[in-house]
Amino acid sequence: MKEYDYNDSIEKIKSALFDIYEQQEYIVGLIEDPKERENKINQFVSLKDHALKLLDEINSLYGDTEVETKEDEENTQEEQAKGDNNSGEPIIYNSVSAEEDDEAADTEQSQPNIDPTDEDDEDDEDDDFDVDSTDQNTDNSETAEENINNTEDNSTDDNSESGLTKYYLDDLKGNTPNFAYIPEKILNKIKQSNKIKTFYRQDDNKIRGIIVRSDQFMKLSLSKKRQEGVLKEAKDYKFKLLREARNQQEQDPEM
Amino acid sequence: MEEKVIIVDQNNNEQEVELVTYLNTRDNNNQYIVYTKNEKQPNGDVIVYISKLIEEEDTKKLVEISDEEEWKNVQLLLKEIANA
Numbered sequence: 001m002k003e004y005d006y007n008d009s010i011e012k013i014k015s016a017l018f019d020i021y022e023q024q025e026y027i028v029g030l031i032e033d034p035k036e037r038e039n040k041i042n043q044f045v046s047l048k049d050h051a052l053k054l055l056d057e058i059n060s061l062y063g064d065t066e067v068e069t070k071e072d073e074e075n076t077q078e079e080q081a082k083g084d085n086n087s088g089e090p091i092i093y094n095s096v097s098a099e100e101d102d103e104a105a106d107t108e109q110s111q112p113n114i115d116p117t118d119e120d121d122e123d124d125e126d127d128d129f130d131v132d133s134t135d136q137n138t139d140n141s142e143t144a145e146e147n148i149n150n151t152e153d154n155s156t157d158d159n160s161e162s163g164l165t166k167y168y169l170d171d172l173k174g175n176t177p178n179f180a181y182i183p184e185k186i187l188n189k190i191k192q193s194n195k196i197k198t199f200y201r202q203d204d205n206k207i208r209g210i211i212v213r214s215d216q217f218m219k220l221s222l223s224k225k226r227q228e229g230v231l232k233e234a235k236d237y238k239f240k241l242l243r244e245a246r247n248q249q250e251q252d253p254e255m
Numbered sequence: 256m257e258e259k260v261i262i263v264d265q266n267n268n269e270q271e272v273e274l275v276t277y278l279n280t281r282d283n284n285n286q287y288i289v290y291t292k293n294e295k296q297p298n299g300d301v302i303v304y305i306s307k308l309i310e311e312e313d314t315k316k317l318v319e320i321s322d323e324e325e326w327k328n329v330q331l332l333l334k335e336i337a338n339a
Contacts, residue, residue, distance in 0.1 A: 198315065199306075201263065207304050209305070210333065211302050212302075214301060220276045220289060223339075
């Protein structure tokens with residue numbers, strides 16, 4: 001039985017990905033046509049979101065622990081599906097078919113309760129799961145709570161070890177529940193996405209305006225994205241790696 | 256792609272504008288928002304508006320820049336980004 005460090009591989013992929021982001025930043029800055037630049041930025045953001053989503057999905061499957069090879073992993077997943085989840089790793093089911101409902105129902109009865117009002121302390125920068133039927137998820141939170149049976153042990157395990165709070169989606173057919181899990185911070189992000197920022201003027205003084213060229217306008221727009229996270233994440237991640245490398249070097253000067 | 260925000264004046268009139276970016280002074284004491292009402296000149300130039308941002312708890316407030324020295328500094332901040 002071989003063991004493979006997925007976490008290390010994921011970190012390397014992330015590092016390579018952010019190197020690409022920095023290169024893209026440079027390329028975007030060279031584009032003169034504002035529309036083309038805008039398109040490039042949109043593609044850039046879309047690529048980044050997709051890549052991070054994939055990375056997070058991989059990470060959620062394998063967690064922070066070293067995992068077994070494929071055949072052992074399949075056996076482990078079968079055992080976990082039967083409710084024997086002692087590893088503490090989060091399990092994310094995208095859907096449960098009608099045929100598996102009996103089995104899933106037994107599993108679900110041992111799943112933790114959900115309280116949508118609980119707040120998660122984790123940073124929510126990187127999460128961009130595509131969640132199907134997000135409206136359903138928001139609207140059916142009350143129904144979802146009614147469908148949940150609590151088990152103290154599992155509730156403690158899941159909420160403390162994985163840090164995830166799970167929500168249910170109702171079955172589209174309206175009969176047997178069809179379960180899907182998303183982290184609470186994703187749900188909050190979806191809720192907040194509908195809110196528009198509002199600013200309140202405190203005086204009636206004349207508003208100061210200035211005329212800028214279209215290329216200058218694009219640079220200003222780019223700076224906002226840089227501040228809010230698209231490229232900021234890349235820089236932050238780079239700084240984090242540099243700090244870790246520096247710390248390691250200080251601890252082992254012989255290296 | 257630009258973020259739309261709402262500005263409410265003292266008569267509670269709401270206006271939807273597009274948020275372009277934020278400006279921060281080097282000492283991080285002052286923050287400004289730059290927004291546009293989509294007013295474009297015939298030659299493609301764009302008019303942007305700049306207001307000082309004050310955040311109190313969960314409320315975002317805007318104060319107009321009346322001090323000339325401050326306005327000059329804000330323009331320098333804007334130039335720094337726009338001509339980078």
